[in-house]
Amino acid sequence: MEFRQITDEYSVSGQITPDEVAAIKAAGFKSVICNRPDDEQPGQPSADSVKAAVEAAGLAFRYIPVISGQMTGDNVADMADALDEMDGPVFAYCRSGTRCTNLYMAIQQSKG
Helix, strand or coil, X not given: CCEEEEECCEXXXXXXXHHHHHHHHHCCXXXXXXXXXXXXXXXXXCHHHHHHHHHHCXXXXXXXXXXXXXXXXXXXXXXXXXXXXXXXCEEEECCCCHHHHXXXXXXXXXXX
16 A cells, blocks of 8 residues: 655545555554545445444544545535544545545645
């Protein structure tokens, strides 16, 4: 599993599996956000399966699915709320990490 650090408190990656959660916790993350809708691709782990592993590891989890290429204002607001409410550093994932990055950038632009 590779991830990209966007800030000290926010990193992104592509799809993760439940068995990668221990490495996420070991890397110091406190919260995980899934921005990938379930069933986007055959065989991808469900958000619920990742959530179960994340919560079993003692981390917080939030599911904010964003359809690729169709990010909405509600998605941005939900993500901003999650980042305000969750302990950091936060690890966010989608298919490639791009949606997670775009959401973060949209939040920063809305604060500008």
